[in-house]
Amino acid sequence: MTALRTSAETASGTAVLRLGTRASVLARTQSQTVADAITAATGTPVELVHITTEGDRSQAAIAQLGGTGVFVTALRDALLAGEIDLAVHSYKDLPTAAAPGLILAAVPPREDPRDALVARDGLTLGELPAGSRIGTGAPRRVAQLRALGLGLEIVPIRGNVDTRLGRVAGLGGPGGGAGDLDAVVLARAGLSRLGRLAVITETLDPLQVLPAPAQGALAVECRTSDARTRELLGRLEDSRTRACALAERTTLGTLEAGCSAPVAAYAEVAEGEHGPELFLRASVTAIDGSDGVRGSLSGPLDDAASLGRTLAAELLDRGAAELMAVGR
Numbered sequence: 001m002t003a004l005r006t007s008a009e010t011a012s013g014t015a016v017l018r019l020g021t022r023a024s025v026l027a028r029t030q031s032q033t034v035a036d037a038i039t040a041a042t043g044t045p046v047e048l049v050h051i052t053t054e055g056d057r058s059q060a061a062i063a064q065l066g067g068t069g070v071f072v073t074a075l076r077d078a079l080l081a082g083e084i085d086l087a088v089h090s091y092k093d094l095p096t097a098a099a100p101g102l103i104l105a106a107v108p109p110r111e112d113p114r115d116a117l118v119a120r121d122g123l124t125l126g127e128l129p130a131g132s133r134i135g136t137g138a139p140r141r142v143a144q145l146r147a148l149g150l151g152l153e154i155v156p157i158r159g160n161v162d163t164r165l166g167r168v169a170g171l172g173g174p175g176g177g178a179g180d181l182d183a184v185v186l187a188r189a190g191l192s193r194l195g196r197l198a199v200i201t202e203t204l205d206p207l208q209v210l211p212a213p214a215q216g217a218l219a220v221e222c223r224t225s226d227a228r229t230r231e232l233l234g235r236l237e238d239s240r241t242r243a244c245a246l247a248e249r250t251t252l253g254t255l256e257a258g259c260s261a262p263v264a265a266y267a268e269v270a271e272g273e274h275g276p277e278l279f280l281r282a283s284v285t286a287i288d289g290s291d292g293v294r295g296s297l298s299g300p301l302d303d304a305a306s307l308g309r310t311l312a313a314e315l316l317d318r319g320a321a322e323l324m325a326v327g328r
């Protein structure tokens with residue numbers, strides 16, 4: 001890993017916060033957004049430090065690299081070594097297990113968490129003819145797309161957002177990709193952060209395709225012992241986003257599944273009779289799309305974790321573990 005600069009002070013003597021980021025355009029964009037928000041809220045200057053992770057170096061499928069955490073470990077090592085003061089992760093890429101010595105100091109307001117279809121000729125999912133080739137690498141998306149029964153052919157792909165968009169016929173652009181696919185499915189939030197919402201031909205209804213736990217949310221991490229940084233980062237916190245992500249990820253964790261399991265979960269806050277309530281949905285789908293279970297639950301925001309545990313237990317009762325084992 002390479003620290004571009006190691007200075008910890010500006011000319012005026014204000015302590016600079018060093019923010020570790022992966023080098024992908026999406027990671028740098030997310031990191032810069034958080035850096036700007038910190039500076040706007042606290043006046044503290046933030047500098048970006050580029051860190052290379054195994055997920056960036058290798059073109060192997062994420063599942064083969066050890067699944068959860070390939071994008072995260074190098075950033076966490078740099079935090080623990082004191083080379084950086086904070087790291088910004090896509091929350092959905094974080095392993096569900098806690099990291100000793102580190103704390104999730106802030107969960108900023110979430111982007112639209114839904115999945116998006118980018119198809120040739122402006123087509124929607126329902127308009128794509130049977131046999132159309134749809135690119136996605138996430139088992140959760142593969143399983144749910146197959147379960148729709150539209151006769152789509154799912155093609156495993158990965159790579160950064162531009163690489164994936166370049167595979168869609170007609171979207172290659174200058175020096176662009178092969179255009180060998182009819183469509184790709186990716187997180188709307190990633191396209192939004194990159195200013196590419198215009199390429200979306202359909203935002204997928206969660207009733208058809210439920211997003212990944214914590215999709216669209218960022219996780220800002222620092223050392224547990226670093227009281228100053230924790231205090232500064234606290235200013236970015238959105239407690240509703242944290243509660244939703246916690247409910248979704250507790251569902252995932254209780255199912256003992258990682259980011260490469262066909263598990264989806266989505267929580268929203270709605271006004272109930274006695275104030276805001278959390279409405280949680282989750283699904284587990286066999287990778288071949290042959291079967292699935294889905295459930296929902298609502299309750300107080302303070303009960304986010306227990307809602308996730310209860311919903312996961314219900315799904316396990318209904319055969320979730322057996323569904324996750326299909327095709328393994």
Ligand SMILES: NCc1[nH]cc(CCC(=O)O)c1CC(=O)O
Pocket residue numbers: 090091092093185186187189190214215216217218
């Ligand atoms: N798994 C990779 C990843 N991690 C975060 C995002 C997008 C941003 C987000 O979901 O917050 C993506 C790309 C995608 O799923 O299309």
